[in-house]
Amino acid sequence: MTITEAPQATRRLTTSKAMVEAIAQEMERDPSVFYLGEDVGAYGGIFSSTTGLLERFGPQRIIDTPISETAFIGLGIGAAVEGMRPIVEVMFTDFMGVCLDQIYNHMAKIHFESGGNVKVPMVLTMAAGGGYSDGAxxxxxxxxxxxxxxxxxxxxxxxxxxxxxxxxxxxRDDNPVVYIFHKGVMGLPWMVKNPRSIDEVPDGEHTVPIGEARVAREGSDVTVVTLSLSVHHALDVAESLAPQGIDVEVVDLRSLVPLDRDAIVASVAKTGRLVVVDEDYLSFGVSAEVVASVTDRDPTLLRVPPQRIAVPDVPIPYAHDLEHAVLPRHDRIERAVRTAMGR
Amino acid sequence: MTTEAASTSIPQQSRRGEVPEAAVRLGLYRTMVLSRTYEEAILREYHADKGPGFDIGKGLVPGEMHLSAGQEPVAAGVCAHLTTDDAVTATHRPHHLAVAHGVDLRKMTAEIFGRETGLGRGRGGHMHLFDPATHFSCSGIIAEGYPPALGQAFAFQRRGTDRIAVAVTGEGAANQGAFHESLNLAARWSLPVVFVVEDNDWGISVPRDAATAIGSNADRAAAYGIPGERVENDVEAVYDAARRAVARARAGDGPSLIEVHTLRMWGHFEGDAQGYRTDLADVAERDPIPRYEEVLRKAGVLDDEKVAQAKADASRRVEDAVEFARSSAIPDPADATAYVFTEGALR
Structure with missing residues (x-):
């Protein structure tokens, strides 16, 4: 891995290498940054979130933990309260069940409960998502x-x-930030991947503002608001529909909190049609929130009813065909776009 | 109901230290008096306007109120070894620890009164006291105050200081996963932590023996290869055990566990009628403060004048804090959504 010395403005990297590069650069810049979690040392992260970091920064800063998420997330919280900048990895979002109290009752509430007097500048990273038969x-x-x-x-x-x-x-944020990476966007050599998981990455310092969505593809007919791996799927669908005269705009949310409602509304104001694609569960979730972002502001922007493509409130099935039936994949996205377009 | 089982692994006698010097003994007494005076004042203010009947959400001090009368020896005995550079994480019953650790009484009381001048500007309440000036914090969730203490200890260790973190829970917490995860991690990484368990015999209404498989939670320390010690509700016994544990942590030798068999003199929370309690008859006799006062009088450390002085000083400080809280501004409802996030970031 090379970083700032490289002369070129960008190189093509996998998502995981780009993530590791950011961590390495920040660890060089700020001695209070450290990374801890399960198998983040010699293994380099089960999903390659820390590849090469142990060799570079040593076991004092790249720290393998016991399988004790409550203890080590709490450790991150306490260290952050005392002014360090921990990055704490929970191997799978699914494991939130064994440690949620530290996350939502402590990490997320201390700043508020202290009336703003105590900051918790930590990052909680997690791998998410399915598509490879790993079960519910x-x-x-x-x-x-x-x-x-x-x-x-x-x-x-x-x-x-x-x-x-x-x-x-x-x-660098002074707030706790949950950083969720879909395994399918990481560019892992041992998992089927979209070609979009390898792409140009700026050299040197590169920041993306938290809370700003990105128009991944401009289009005029229908807005697809989505995030993470589903952005790749939505772009594939958009490209396949373009020759048929359907011009899809794809909005990549990038941040859920804060949510860039202005970007959602601006796109729907242009297209008048909304499809939301989310690999999370359908009900009470992101997809409804995106729709509400439009209807709260101006329901007349929608020329047709919005379409929501998400996991239909069922645990993720194991068998390949069952799993792919519930995930928001190309076929379901395309059908939703066609429904919105009336074709 | 009492649990007399002492730690089987560590003989008490061989660990008993010297009697502390008079100034220390007087300090322990005065801290306990201050803490009790504080709780009596909060008790008074809490119940002042809950009626007619008892409406938990009503009054100057609304909400659940867990008071610590009887548990003062834990706070006084442990915190006597600390400075405000050391961290303390407390529980849903935190006042005695905050008082003993030196949290500003005015700001703390204002927080309990839900005022803008409070430690958390009225956003936290009595179970959520955060004081960066003394590295004091609480968790209202059983055992979940232990893990953040690990991180404070970790930061102190990484910076090459001899500062330590003291993590306090009740005995019910020893049956939670967070307790065991924390002991293991702290032991494995030799973190400068002193784990303290306040065994007050009751997990709300469930007797400790009905909930816990062994007689002494101090024995659980052996499972993690660290020293464990159980002492009775005697402030000098706590002081003595804490001296060893604090010294070990400061020296970089890792964590220790102290269980204090303490006493919950009042209800789990205010409004708890305690119909389940079978051990209330002799509570007054077991009150640790008159007992200690008697010891110190016999030793010539206390006399009528010093007792009166301690109580007057405590009363003055506590009433000043209550008056400050009562006269402080109530937070503006227009600001109810403030402080979820901070605006700041490194540049």
């Missing part, structure tokens, strides 16, 4: 749950460049 306890996204609970920012990058820029911003 290792395939969930759950970002909507974190976003629902007040007091933590939530970012969900889909591209290598955003993975780097959002990680840099998350580490």
């Amino acid at each position: 306890q290792h395939s969930q996204c759950l970002w909507g749950t974190f976003a629902h609970l007040p007091g933590m920012k939530v970012v969900v990058p889909s591209t290598p460049a955003d993975a780097k820029g959002l990680m840099t911003s998350a580490i």
Whole structure:
């Protein structure tokens, strides 16, 4: 891995390498940054979130923990309260169940409960998502749950460049930031991947503001608002529909908290049609929030009823065909776009 | 109901230290008096306007109120070894620890009164006291105050200081996962932590023996290869045990566990009629403050004048804090959504 010395403005990196590059740069810049979690040392992170960091920064700053999420998330909180900048990895979002109290009752509430007197500048990273038959306890996204609970920012990058820029911003933020990476965007050699998981990444310092969505593809007919791996799917669908005269705009939310409602409304104001694609559960979640972002502001912007494509309130099934039936994949996205277009 | 089982692994006698010097003994007494005076004042203010009947959400001090009368030896005995550079994480019943650790009484009381001048500008309440000036914090969730203490200790250790974190829970917490995860991690990483368990015999209404499989939670320390010690509700016994544990942590030798078999003199919370309690008859006799006063009188450390002085000083400080809280501004409802996030970031 090379960083700032490289002369070129960008290089093509996988999402995981871009994420690691941001962590390394921030660790060089700020000695109070450290990373801890399960298998983040010699293994380099089960989903390559820390590849090469142990060799570079040593076991004092790249720290393998016992399988004790409550203890080590709490450790991160306490260290952050005392002015360090921990990055704490929970291997899967699904594991939130064993440590949620530290996350939502402590990490997310201390600043508020202290009336702003105590800051908790930490990053909580987690791998999310399915599509590779890992079953109901290792395939969930759950970002909507974190976003629902007040007091933590939530970012969900889909591209290598955003993975780097959002990680840099998350580490520097004085608030707790939950940084969720879909396994399918990381560019892992051992998992089927979208070609978009390898892309240009700026050299040197690169930040992406937390709370700003990105128009991943401009279009005039229908807006697809989505995030994470579903951005890749939505772009594939958009490209396949373009020759048929359907011009899809794809909005990549990038952040759930804060949510860039202005960007959603601006796009729908242009197209008049909204499809929301979310790999999290359908009900009470991100997709409804996106629709409400439009209807709260101006329901007349919608020329047709909005379409929501998400996991239909069922645990993620194991068998490949069953799993792919419930995930928001190309076929379901395309059908929703066609429904919105009336074709 | 009492639980007399002492730690089987560590003989008490061999660990008993010297009697502390008179100034220390007087300090322990005065801290306990201040803490009790504080709780009596909060009790008074809490019940002043709950009627007619008892409406928990009504009055100057609304909400659940967990008072610490009887548990003062834990706070006084442990915090006597600390400075405000050391961290203390307390529980839903935190006042005695905050008082003993030196949290500003005015700001703390204002927080309990839900005022803008409070530690948390009225956003936290009595179970959520955060004081960066003394590194004091609380968690209202059983056992969940332990993990953040690990991180404070970690930061102190990484910076090469001899500062420590004291993590306090009740005995019910020893049956929670967070307790065991924390002991293991702190022991494995030799973190400068002193774990304290306040065994007041009751997990709300459930007797400790009905909930806990062993007689002494101090024995659980052996499972993590760290010293564990159980002492009775005697401030000098706590002081003595804490001296060893604090010294070990400051020296970089890792954590220790102290369980104090203490006494919950009042209800779990105010309004708790305690119909389940079978051990209330002799509570007054077991009150640790008159007992200690008697010891110190016999030793010539206390006399009528010093007792009166301690109580007058405590009363003056406490009433000043109550008056400050009562006269402080109530937070503006227009600001109810403030402080969820901070605006700040590194540049």
